[in-house]
Amino acid sequence: MAATVSAIELSRLGEKASGLIDPFQRTITYLRVSVTDRCDFRCVYCMAEHMTFLPKADLLSLEELDRLCSAFISKGVTKLRLTGGEPLVRRGIMTLVHSLSRHLGTGALKELTLTTNGSQLQTYASELKASGVQRINVSLDTLDADKFRAITRWGDLKKVLAGIDAAQAAGLQVKINAVALKGVNEEELATLLEWSHGRGMDLTVIEVMPLGDIDESRLDQYLPLSVVRARLADCYTLEDIDYRTGGPARYVRVRETGGRLGFITPLTHNFCESCNRVRITCTGTLYMCLGQNDAADLRKSLRASESDELLCAAIDEAITRKPKGHDFVIDRRHQKPALDRHMSMTGG
Ligand SMILES: C[S@@+](CC[C@H](N)C(=O)[O-])C[C@H]1O[C@@H](n2cnc3c(N)ncnc32)[C@H](O)[C@@H]1O
Numbered sequence: 001m002a003a004t005v006s007a008i009e010l011s012r013l014g015e016k017a018s019g020l021i022d023p024f025q026r027t028i029t030y031l032r033v034s035v036t037d038r039c040d041f042r043c044v045y046c047m048a049e050h051m052t053f054l055p056k057a058d059l060l061s062l063e064e065l066d067r068l069c070s071a072f073i074s075k076g077v078t079k080l081r082l083t084g085g086e087p088l089v090r091r092g093i094m095t096l097v098h099s100l101s102r103h104l105g106t107g108a109l110k111e112l113t114l115t116t117n118g119s120q121l122q123t124y125a126s127e128l129k130a131s132g133v134q135r136i137n138v139s140l141d142t143l144d145a146d147k148f149r150a151i152t153r154w155g156d157l158k159k160v161l162a163g164i165d166a167a168q169a170a171g172l173q174v175k176i177n178a179v180a181l182k183g184v185n186e187e188e189l190a191t192l193l194e195w196s197h198g199r200g201m202d203l204t205v206i207e208v209m210p211l212g213d214i215d216e217s218r219l220d221q222y223l224p225l226s227v228v229r230a231r232l233a234d235c236y237t238l239e240d241i242d243y244r245t246g247g248p249a250r251y252v253r254v255r256e257t258g259g260r261l262g263f264i265t266p267l268t269h270n271f272c273e274s275c276n277r278v279r280i281t282c283t284g285t286l287y288m289c290l291g292q293n294d295a296a297d298l299r300k301s302l303r304a305s306e307s308d309e310l311l312c313a314a315i316d317e318a319i320t321r322k323p324k325g326h327d328f329v330i331d332r333r334h335q336k337p338a339l340d341r342h343m344s345m346t347g348g
């Protein structure tokens with residue numbers, strides 16, 4: 001592409017080609033939006049105990065978040081995940097969910113979903129389902145109440161389990177996400193698997209990523225999923241399957257339980273070649289890769305004009321900068337965070 005092509009021309013070209021295509025010919029169809037950096041938990045792998053959060057005045061309003069998401073949808077995004085921080089602690093969050101659900105009605109959006117710690121699901125599960133949300137991810141690393149408190153620092157397992165009950169009762173399909181933590185839940189992953197599958201829920205295990213300063217060493221937390229898989233394979237028959245949810249997980253069917261088990265392996269097996277997603281923070285910063293610092297300030301374009309032309313041009317320009325991938329490493333020589341920002345800022 002000639003360097004003289006303006007961002008607005010790029011935007012028009014992008015529209016003609018119908019979709020957001022990055023320099024590596026990957027089509028971007030999946031947007032994750034961190035609607036708040038705040039959370040009612042302080043998980044040891046995600047946050048330090050004493051976090052400094054953004055001043056509320058810096059956050060995009062719910063209307064601005066809607067406009068931003070809608071611009072991405074007009075450019076070919078078909079899957080939207082609300083995340084955070086804890087998305088369900090953002091005041092007025094259901095207003096945003098309701099309003100975004102209009103894109104499900106038109107068929108422009110295929111899926112509106114969220115990732116939550118489950119603490120507020122008793123309150124919101126029915127409303128989410130009524131708004132067209134079909135599936136949600138709930139993060140749960142252990143079924144042991146004391147361990148749960150130790151991992152989340154502030155969380156109450158009972159409340160989360162009641163939230164999962166409420167979600168299932170409301171008809172939401174629930175997937176459990178568990179971060180594999182060395183010496184913490186590694187002995188318990190089979191129990192979590194039996195429990196999840198027994199309740200008709202998929203389980204996905206995730207490798208801890210070196211994002212943001214926390215109060216512990218990443219090396220002490222990091223458990224490669226190659227080890228987890230080998231241990232589970234001693235007790236279960238794991239059959240590779242093609243099932244995909246549009247995310248980075250690779251799935252197996254566990255023959256004994258009949259359920260699905262996913263692996264998200266950013267460290268042992270980088271999944272960047274098929275990356276179809278970008279992420280927005282609650283201040284409107286677009287990160288084209290979870291593991292790189294390059295970003296685009298969409299808040300500026302959003303606020304510069306009431307029309308979406310500048311915004312769409314800024315989105316197109318940013319996609320031309322989507323990098324090939326990340327290169328997370330956790331070993332003795334790499335114990336510092338790969339990036340300063342925490343997962344709660346970019347959204348997991
Ligand atoms: C940042 S949280 C945001 C949504 C919500 N608060 C929750 O916990 O589900 C999204 C996901 O990121 C995961 N996560 C947070 N920090 C991580 C890290 N450093 N490495 C890997 N996963 C992480 C969490 O376990 C969770 O499944």
Ligand code: SF4
Binds near residue numbers: 085
């Ligand atoms: S993982 Fe989710 S629940 Fe835990 S501190 Fe981070 S944002 Fe909060």
